[in-house]
Amino acid sequence: MTRNLIFIGILTLLFAAGIWQDGTVAQDTKIPALSELNEDEKNTEKVSLGARTWIIPTPVWVIGSYDKEEKPNVMTSSWVGISCSKPASLMTCLREATYTHGNIIERKAFTVNIASESYAPYAAYIGRVSGRDVNKFETTGLTPVKSALVDAPYIKEFPLVIECKLTQTVELGLHTMFIGEIMDIKADRSILSEEGAPDIEKLKPFVFTPGSSKFYGIGKLIGNVSDLAKEAEKK
Ligand SMILES: Cc1cc2nc3c(=O)[nH]c(=O)nc-3n(C[C@H](O)[C@H](O)[C@H](O)COP(=O)(O)O)c2cc1C
Numbered sequence: 001m002t003r004n005l006i007f008i009g010i011l012t013l014l015f016a017a018g019i020w021q022d023g024t025v026a027q028d029t030k031i032p033a034l035s036e037l038n039e040d041e042k043n044t045e046k047v048s049l050g051a052r053t054w055i056i057p058t059p060v061w062v063i064g065s066y067d068k069e070e071k072p073n074v075m076t077s078s079w080v081g082i083s084c085s086k087p088a089s090l091m092t093c094l095r096e097a098t099y100t101h102g103n104i105i106e107r108k109a110f111t112v113n114i115a116s117e118s119y120a121p122y123a124a125y126i127g128r129v130s131g132r133d134v135n136k137f138e139t140t141g142l143t144p145v146k147s148a149l150v151d152a153p154y155i156k157e158f159p160l161v162i163e164c165k166l167t168q169t170v171e172l173g174l175h176t177m178f179i180g181e182i183m184d185i186k187a188d189r190s191i192l193s194e195e196g197a198p199d200i201e202k203l204k205p206f207v208f209t210p211g212s213s214k215f216y217g218i219g220k221l222i223g224n225v226s227d228l229a230k231e232a233e234k235k
Pocket residue numbers: 060073074075076077078079080093094095097098099100101123124126127128129130131132208
């Protein structure tokens with residue numbers, strides 16, 4: 001009887017201390033109510049935002065094209081990206097309603113023009129009016145240059161320009177994906193690094209935030225990818 005009481009006592013003590021089965025202190029598995037969380041803890045809870053295009057950030061590209069009458073046009077596009085390394089290709093996704101959409105189908109070519117921060121107002125304007133109604137080169141004073149490689153104009157004042165030949169279109173729904181093979185990249189010497197590649201700190205590109213519809217500059221250098229990867233391995 002006494003031995004039984006001692007055994008039950010020891011079990012009760014172990015249980016009270018949270019030591020059970022695997023010999024470790026049991027974790028408190030109680031999920032705290034939202035009202036019990038401090039601000040930092042609340043932020044770890046993910047909130048569903050729905051099926052939207054709020055991918056933060058996106059690049060800001062200006063797409064150059066000619067219409068049937070050789071009128072040069074430009075439009076801003078942020079639904080964009082690199083799409084293949086070999087052949088070097090990129091994509092821009094445009095609504096059929098844009099003037100540029102018909103131009104690219106017609107001429108099978110387009111350019112991508114990347115602006116420095118100082119040209120942000122131009123990229124904003126070019127993304128708000130249509131070449132169907134105005135000649136955006138005339139209204140902005142930007143200079144169209146005829147590409148020698150593809151049937152599309154590029155913007156002289158923008159420091160980084162990519163000349164593309166249309167290779168594929170993919171109908172996605174509201175947007176058509178235009179895939180262009182990169183025939184050449186042209187850059188102002190002033191934005192090149194010593195190794196001859198575009199230098200982000202010299203180019204000073206900016207990005208777009210879908211949802212809040214703002215442009216932001218690029219922040220400070222975080223590190224090169226191989227060094228950062230090594231750092232993570234140590235942790
Ligand atoms: C930052 C920004 C990004 C945009 N991205 C796209 C895009 O990727 N696809 C699209 O169809 N329209 C986009 N637009 C809207 C077009 O640029 C706009 O409809 C433009 O007037 C079309 O010009 P166009 O009719 O001369 O081709 C964007 C506008 C802004 C301001």
